[in-house]
Amino acid sequence: MIFIDTLAQGMLLGGLYALFAAGLSLVFGIMRLVNLAHGDLIILAAYLILTVATVTGLHPFVAVIIAAPLMFGFGWLLQTHLLNRVLGNDILPPLLVTFGLSVVIQNGLLSTFTADSQKLTAGTIEAASVDLGVVTLGVMPVLTFGSAVLVIFALNQLFYRTALGRAFRATSDDAVTAQLMGIRPQQVFAMATGIAMVVATIAALYLGTRANFDPSIGPARLLYAFEAVIIGGLGSLWGTLAGGIVIGLAQAIGASINPEWQILSGHIAFVLVLLIRPRGLFPRAND
Amino acid sequence: MSALLQIAGLTAHYGDFQALFGVDLTLDQGQTVAIIGANGAGKTTLMRAITGVAKVTAGSVTLAGKDITRIPAPDILTHGISMVPEGRKLFPSLTVEENLLIGAHARRGNGFWTLERIQTLFPILKERRHSPGTALSGGQQQMVAIGRALMSNPQVLLCDELSLGLAPVVIKEIYGAFPQIKDSGTSIIVVEQDISQALRVADHVHCMMEGRITLSGRPTELSRDAIHDAYFGVNHA
């Protein structure tokens, strides 16, 4: 029973990592951009939700509805004014720029909100749980996981069922030919980053309600996200969910053996998967 | 008749390398114009210069009286020019049907060509609509590329080397669609290395060499010898 419990907790934790990773996966899949500031952008979104909730007195789950469009706009501007300028055949400039952005966001948050750790308070729901007989699951982890599945499903629908998704895929295949179809790659990229920031805001909601956060924890979230994307296979959204679950499971199993092993186990699982399947679990055929 | 597409003194560069030297060309409404020329003559560059993909350094492109020189590539389609690029360039992540639909991405309003009409023109594209575009044979891929370009209902259709790498019977099938394309009101520029195919389909033929048009005329006016000379540069060597 304890083992089933561990597996269930690990899988649900994987949902959180998948949420961290989904935006990263989307942006990488469309513009081959590795956004090193992704973790910090999630933390930025967490502070934004916190600010909205504090100023308006709204519950974090409601505040996120205000924060998400703001983050979309921020992502759009970030792409059009900064990232589009450095995207090209050379992968180094975008890496450097997003690394710089990561530092800027951390320091900006530090000087605005100090290094004190913060939390989004969601009230009684935080401690609520559901008893399924075999296992008892926290409502928050279940919500997190459900949101992750929903987000991945929605992104997949967008990708494969809409005209915008078609434009995403065409631009990712061949930006020059896409332009001959009347597609503006720079706008497509801005849209993608905007959407990635909405997903980052959803991730921030669960990050901030489930644990403390401070301006410095972004890079560690980036690492989990990065591992989830790579385990799943670059550019595959369901793969990213699977990758998140793999890390979550590994961490839960590791922690059940020895609590100190939690983080390490996740990283070991990452290395093991790469040893067995260097291109991840669900690599895209044409990469 | 005033020209639909007027190209005057068009010059284009790749960095310091000059690929086009003052090209003049006229396409009238309803006409099909062919451009022939050996490898490296600048045919593709001319297509890319018209569509804003290659850098135009001098000269002008005028469509129905409107100056469209140096308009960015994504805007060219809404101005009424659409291209079947060299090498077909289908999107590998898109199915056959999605490749067609994306051709209408920037389309405004209605026109003759719809998904159904393209699928009637090339029935195989309906049969294979859920296959990845790049899983098709070369000839079928060329049909997708033509259909994709038609989906925007262009005034001018630019076709770059439709026959490249295709068997004669397939080439014939593809050019068999031209009468219907012309009937839909689209004027056509074809780039061809297959000279006899060009002479068959075109109202007017231009031969290019080293970035210049070296010979122009109606197919009936041009002698084989003159074409041969212009193509291989006997008078220019």
Ligand SMILES: Nc1ncnc2c1ncn2[C@@H]1O[C@H](COP(=O)(O)OP(=O)(O)OP(=O)(O)O)[C@@H](O)[C@H]1O
């Ligand atoms: N991207 C590029 N960068 C630099 N030079 C180029 C580029 N593309 C073409 N060229 C050069 O420009 C000239 C014209 O090339 P272009 O592709 O227009 O010829 P083409 O007539 O279409 O030839 P082909 O029949 O082989 O398609 C050639 O000398 C070619 O080497």
Ligand SMILES: [Mg+2]
């Ligand atoms: Mg060419």
